[in-house]
Amino acid sequence: MKSTIIFLLLVPVCWAKPFQTGLFDFMLEDEASGVGPTDRIFELEPLGPVCPFRCQCHLRVVQCSDLGLESVPKDLPPDTTLLDLQNNKIAEIKDGDFKNLKDLHALILVNNKISKISPGAFSPLGKLERLYLSKNQLKELPVNMPKSLQELRAHENEITKLKPAVFNGLNQMIVIELGTNPLKSTGIDPGTFSGLKKLSYIRISDTNITSVPRGLPASLTELHLDGNKITKVEAASLKGLNSLTKLGLSFNSISAMDNGSLANTPRLRELHLDNNKLLKVPGGLAEHKYIQVVYLHNNNISNVGSNDFCPPGYNTKKASYSGVSLFSNPVRYWEIQPSTFRCVYERSAIQLGNYK
Numbered sequence: 001m002k003s004t005i006i007f008l009l010l011v012p013v014c015w016a017k018p019f020q021t022g023l024f025d026f027m028l029e030d031e032a033s034g035v036g037p038t039d040r041i042f043e044l045e046p047l048g049p050v051c052p053f054r055c056q057c058h059l060r061v062v063q064c065s066d067l068g069l070e071s072v073p074k075d076l077p078p079d080t081t082l083l084d085l086q087n088n089k090i091a092e093i094k095d096g097d098f099k100n101l102k103d104l105h106a107l108i109l110v111n112n113k114i115s116k117i118s119p120g121a122f123s124p125l126g127k128l129e130r131l132y133l134s135k136n137q138l139k140e141l142p143v144n145m146p147k148s149l150q151e152l153r154a155h156e157n158e159i160t161k162l163k164p165a166v167f168n169g170l171n172q173m174i175v176i177e178l179g180t181n182p183l184k185s186t187g188i189d190p191g192t193f194s195g196l197k198k199l200s201y202i203r204i205s206d207t208n209i210t211s212v213p214r215g216l217p218a219s220l221t222e223l224h225l226d227g228n229k230i231t232k233v234e235a236a237s238l239k240g241l242n243s244l245t246k247l248g249l250s251f252n253s254i255s256a257m258d259n260g261s262l263a264n265t266p267r268l269r270e271l272h273l274d275n276n277k278l279l280k281v282p283g284g285l286a287e288h289k290y291i292q293v294v295y296l297h298n299n300n301i302s303n304v305g306s307n308d309f310c311p312p313g314y315n316t317k318k319a320s321y322s323g324v325s326l327f328s329n330p331v332r333y334w335e336i337q338p339s340t341f342r343c344v345y346e347r348s349a350i351q352l353g354n355y356k
């Protein structure tokens, strides 16, 4: 009778903390002899790893954000597909932290204090597609990232250089985000991205790079390099970018863009060059077939020629512009020939003055 009372007291404790059953397992087994209701308790026994303390687990998603964790929880459920560890205090990722997580597709480590990732830490993650490492203290990208990776986000770290081998074999990569890192151009080897045959989007904004990285893959559709220290756009760095549709170069110190730059990017639709030091409209816009948006405001353009934007005559093969900005330049707007925008069919597409 006495043992039955102890048993009844223990049951609610087990339910409140189903993951800490070790101690009670042993005691319940003692009770099992001859006591009917214990059969039901045994059905509640979890098999293998369970949801870590204070995390929430639902539909193979393990949610452990904002818990003040200083390390990756142990014994994560092996069928986890998404593991969210953002907004914690994890300082190091160790070998074995993700062991057994063969089905993991997404790993979110944003906003921790990670400065070290052991070389073998990601090796069990054979299906990992998304790795979010932004807002940490990494000095370099981890080596041995899973070959299945499609999206890497690592902005707001302390990365100064990219080891040339860091992307080797990552043939599935589609999106790379590396903004707000103390990167310099000398820290990016010319071949760093060239093997990534599916890479579509890259953003390296708000760093200290002084030139457009060389050897970008032909698959690229968006290249965002705003807020850097780029002084000149060289045609050679855009060579072969036949799929590029958006090029973001706002807020740099660009004073010149090579004539061949636009010819090297034949599918370009949007070119953002506002807030630079350009002295003239980039060459090649008039001949370009697809370009529709050209931001040139806040530059040092003092003269706009009547063939800078449109082909001679009324060639209708050119896509019409939908957004051209030229305000905040020293050019005198009344001196721009009206025919300069003869291939633009919507007046509102052109922003010339400051509307003062």
Ligand SMILES: *[C@@H]1O[C@H](CO)[C@@H](O)[C@H](O)[C@H]1NC(C)=O
Residues within 6 Å of the ligand: 180, 181, 182, 183, 206, 207, 208
């Ligand atoms: C760029 O370099 C300057 C000095 O060289 C430094 O103060 C600044 O923090 C760097 N910016 C980034 C984003 O690394």
Ligand SMILES: *[C@@H]1O[C@H](CO)[C@@H](O)[C@H](O)[C@H]1NC(C)=O
Residues within 6 Å of the ligand: 259, 283, 284
């Ligand atoms: C660029 O092209 C313009 C005409 O489109 C030409 O006047 C200029 O000399 C060229 N600049 C260079 C460096 O080739």
Ligand SMILES: *[C@@H]1O[C@H](CO)[C@@H](O)[C@H](O)[C@H]1NC(C)=O
Residues within 6 Å of the ligand: 277, 279, 300, 302
């Ligand atoms: C603008 O260009 C002129 C030369 O055309 C130069 O003297 C001046 O310093 C430039 N201004 C800025 C803000 O770069």
